[in-house]
Amino acid sequence: MEALFDPDLDLSLIRARKVAVLGYGNQGRAQAANLRDSGIQLAIGAREGQSAEQARADGFDVMPPARAAAWADLVALLAPDETHGRIYAEHLAPNLHPGGALLFAHGLSIHFRLIEPRPDLDIVLVSPKGPGTALRSEYERGSGLISLFAIAQDASGGAEALALSYAGAIGSGRVGVLPTSFAEECEADLFNEQAVLWGAIPELILAGYETLVEAGFSPEIAYFECLTEVKLLADLIAARGVAGMREAISNTAEFGALEGGTRIVTAETRAEMRRILAEVRSGRFTAGLLADAEAGYPRLCAARNAAAAHPIEAVGARLRSLGRP
Numbered sequence: 001m002e003a004l005f006d007p008d009l010d011l012s013l014i015r016a017r018k019v020a021v022l023g024y025g026n027q028g029r030a031q032a033a034n035l036r037d038s039g040i041q042l043a044i045g046a047r048e049g050q051s052a053e054q055a056r057a058d059g060f061d062v063m064p065p066a067r068a069a070a071w072a073d074l075v076a077l078l079a080p081d082e083t084h085g086r087i088y089a090e091h092l093a094p095n096l097h098p099g100g101a102l103l104f105a106h107g108l109s110i111h112f113r114l115i116e117p118r119p120d121l122d123i124v125l126v127s128p129k130g131p132g133t134a135l136r137s138e139y140e141r142g143s144g145l146i147s148l149f150a151i152a153q154d155a156s157g158g159a160e161a162l163a164l165s166y167a168g169a170i171g172s173g174r175v176g177v178l179p180t181s182f183a184e185e186c187e188a189d190l191f192n193e194q195a196v197l198w199g200a201i202p203e204l205i206l207a208g209y210e211t212l213v214e215a216g217f218s219p220e221i222a223y224f225e226c227l228t229e230v231k232l233l234a235d236l237i238a239a240r241g242v243a244g245m246r247e248a249i250s251n252t253a254e255f256g257a258l259e260g261g262t263r264i265v266t267a268e269t270r271a272e273m274r275r276i277l278a279e280v281r282s283g284r285f286t287a288g289l290l291a292d293a294e295a296g297y298p299r300l301c302a303a304r305n306a307a308a309a310h311p312i313e314a315v316g317a318r319l320r321s322l323g324r325p
Helices: 026-037 050-057 065-071 081-092 132-140 159-169 182-195 200-214 219-248 251-264 267-282 284-294 298-309 311-320
Strands: 018-022 041-045 074-077 101-104 122-128 147-153 177-179
Touching: 018 026, 018 065, 018 081, 026 041, 026 050, 026 132, 041 050, 041 065, 065 081, 074 081, 074 159, 081 284, 101 159, 122 159, 122 182, 147 159, 147 182, 159 177, 182 267, 182 284, 200 219, 200 311, 219 311, 267 284, 284 298, 298 311
Parallel strands: 018 041, 018 074, 074 101, 101 122, 147 177
Antiparallel strands: 122 147
């Protein structure tokens, strides 16, 4: 896989376009700020409310979504995935310029056909591999986040060059832009979210904390051992890889990993990972997400409430406050 960098990208393409960002959350706010600092003419498409107020406070022009779509040459649809179908049907499809472009940061709504785009549109993906806060902070210090790019529909014949130009404008050309497909990005990301990053790792942290506390260890010690050191692990792996991480830790820690790792991640764990991937690929996960959204997010709200009520949160808040005035 060949990475592309700033010398391979033509920023004049996106600088010649008017860009509307729809969805002013974690990614939308960061991408909009980076685009503006890269000299891109842009507006935020948002209904009146908290997002519109925040965008105005950040110095952006704010338009209703339909008017933003009619004004723009390229719309970056960065709202929550489950809202894309409604936003496209109500605001984008009737108003996007013939020959315009629609950009996504995640492949779900195209890959699973929440949107059936007009055939005259370029449909592109630019997916930064990290949260918006990191995308913005890395840009501000002169670096960036690696992004993936893909093309689902090339009506103009220039969709790839335009996607790469956008990737450069958010700072990814400084560190590398890699090719993928909507399907590959979507399915790999959904799998990772469930089976590794946001699903498995927090559950391991909570299970370890609960095991120690139940055995009589102090909550503070359990917190430090099972949660705080996760950042050390992540930083080492990011800098040196898994093998390099093992070289950087003590022999005791490395032998502990040898003894414990495969007892936690067992053959059954790997079989469950394969089942999760199959559910992602079949569309079962996406159907569940849409059903929860349609019902007002009862499962998500219950999970958020349960997470906030877990004793580890009170311990963490107390420890994080140490040393503060």
